[in-house]
Amino acid sequence: LELHxxxxxxxxxxxxxxxxxxxxxxxxxxxxxxxxxxxxxHWGKYFINFTPAISNKAAKTIRQTSRGWNWPLRSDKQLEDLARMFNPIILGWINYYGRYYKSALYPTLKCLERRLVMWATRKYKRLRNHQRRGAQWLNCIAQKQPTLFAHWRLLYALAGQ
Structure with missing residues (x-):
């Protein structure tokens, strides 16, 4: 037996x-x-504990995978189509990596949100070249349909919306 x-x-x-x-x-x-x-x-007091959270390597893999989906180039799809295509994968990531120390997963989920904003600014002419307008438009959709994307349940519940 040899140990690495x-x-x-x-x-x-x-x-x-x-x-x-x-x-x-x-x-x-x-x-x-x-x-x-x-x-x-249990009493709301903070302490130091040895706990797991998503690793940097796993977060990088998620970001690279979502980049490979080419969100902006899918301007022929509707938002519901994107949700149908990617929700099972996103939900799997949330269920696996969100089990422990869920807040470490939020920056990776926000990266998915930025990809959606890029898709919206490319699809809709009135949002073109305006990332902030695209984010506001997506925020309005998320408030009306908070369960459309799996990661919206976490991100927008976190903001109290």
């Missing part, structure tokens, strides 16, 4: 009960990064 030196390492699981320092305090496993993070207990 980069994949096999001893990691110090730092939290409030173990405040000492160590060279390795995080590791990646199955698309998650396990490291010390701030958590909230």
């Amino acid at each position: 030196p980069e994949k096999t390492k001893i990691v110090y699981c730092k939290d409030d009960d173990r405040p000492d320092g160590y060279a390795q305090t995080s590791f990646d496993f199955l698309g998650y990064t396990f490291r010390p993070r701030r958590s909230k207990n």
Whole structure:
């Protein structure tokens, strides 16, 4: 049996009960990064806990995958068509990576939202070359139909809309 030196390492699981320092305090496993993070207990008090969240590598893969979908070039599709095409994949990402420390997933979901804005500014002439107008238009749609895209349930529920 031979151990891989980069994949096999001893990691110090730092939290409030173990405040000492160590060279390795995080590791990646199955698309998650396990490291010390701030958590909230039952009484609303914050503490440091060793918890998983989406890894940078997994977030990068999601962004690259969504870039490969060529949102702006799909101007022949309606918003509902895009939702039908991509919701199963987005929902799978949310269900898998959003299980632990969901807030670490929000920047990646906002990247999907920016891709939708790019699609809207390319599809509709009145929004062309106006990213802010495209974002406002999409925001209005999201308020009227918050369940159209899977990631809207998280992003717009977060904003209290």
